[in-house]
Amino acid sequence: MTLYEKIIAIYPELVDYDFAMRDITLQNDSDGKGDYIKEWNHPTLAKPTQEQLDGVQ
Amino acid sequence: MDGGIMSTVKSKKLQVGTDATASNNFTIYQPDTPDGTLKIGVGNADSPTEVAQVTSSGLSVTGNLSVTGSVPANTGPAFSAYLSANQTISSSTFTKVQFNTEEFDTNSNYDNATNYRFTPTVAGYYQINSSIRYDASTTPTRALISIYKNGSDFKRGNDLGNNSTQSVISTLIYFNGSTDYIECWVYITASTAVVGTAGPIFTYFQAHLARAA
Numbered sequence: 435m436t437l438y439e440k441i442i443a444i445y446p447e448l449v450d451y452d453f454a455m456r457d458i459t460l461q462n463d464s465d466g467k468g469d470y471i472k473e474w475n476h477p478t479l480a481k482p483t484q485e486q487l488d489g490v491q
Numbered sequence: 492m493d494g495g496i497m498s499t500v501k502s503k504k505l506q507v508g509t510d511a512t513a514s515n516n517f518t519i520y521q522p523d524t525p526d527g528t529l530k531i532g533v534g535n536a537d538s539p540t541e542v543a544q545v546t547s548s549g550l551s552v553t554g555n556l557s558v559t560g561s562v563p564a565n566t567g568p569a570f571s572a573y574l575s576a577n578q579t580i581s582s583s584t585f586t587k588v589q590f591n592t593e594e595f596d597t598n599s600n601y602d603n604a605t606n607y608r609f610t611p612t613v614a615g616y617y618q619i620n621s622s623i624r625y626d627a628s629t630t631p632t633r634a635l636i637s638i639y640k641n642g643s644d645f646k647r648g649n650d651l652g653n654n655s656t657q658s659v660i661s662t663l664i665y666f667n668g669s670t671d672y673i674e675c676w677v678y679i680t681a682s683t684a685v686v687g688t689a690g691p692i693f694t695y696f697q698a699h700l701a702r703a704a
Binding site (some may be wrong): 437450453454459460461462463469472477 | 586588
């Protein structure tokens with residue numbers, strides 16, 4: 435499961451626009467370290483904790 | 492020097508021509524307050540109209556320039572690189588595209604092995620182009636290119652909707668000639684996000700010096 439899929443599982447109300455227009459920016463530097471949250475500027479939803487992300491199956 | 496005789500004339504202005512019509516004469520002169528320029532003007536020495544000036548960095552012409560010989564071409568850095576194989580990425584995640592095959596890289600300023608970035612060593616304004624093909628079979632619903640400058644989202648291309656297959660960007664970016672660099676990143680929303688290739692035709696990244704700093 436990708437980071438994006440985990441975040442959508444936590445916050446199903448998010449839409450693609452939130453990720454494309456810099457409210458939330460997920461990034462992958464193509465350096466083998468995988469996806470990460472670059473920016474989280476969503477006006478109402480809190481950045482998920484690592485514990486929340488790890489809890490998504 | 493000829494015959495051991497050398498003379499030096501020191502003057503701020505030298506008028507060439509003594510015609511009664513001032514515009515038939517020329518003046519080579521230094522500004523009233525010397526600033527390192529030598530000016531060439533049309534007219535008498537008392538009121539020349541500047542048409543060109545010479546400095547330590549070269550010649551600049553106020554009006555039109557006509558050259559009957561050849562003009563040296565712009566020899567600034569230029570590169571073009573493409574993907575040699577599809578790159579699968581995570582949906583809705585900005586990902587650096589690994590353009591790993593060079594068509595040309597005139598100044599060895601593009602890194603096609605580790606960081607996939609262009610770091611020109613000549614300061615100036617660079618024309619940047621990129622085109623990316625998406626795998627339509629994965630039914631992408633959104634796709635766009637972003638040129639990152641020094642690690643940050645800097646200029647974006649067209650933002651495509653459903654069943655996108657090809658995105659492009661063309662932009663102009665200033666580089667300081669030492670530390671500034673750019674990379675090409677992509678954002679795709681799809682069941683399986685794939686940056687597609689078909690050799691150098693559809694998915695490429697290019698830049699060249701358009702104007703020196």
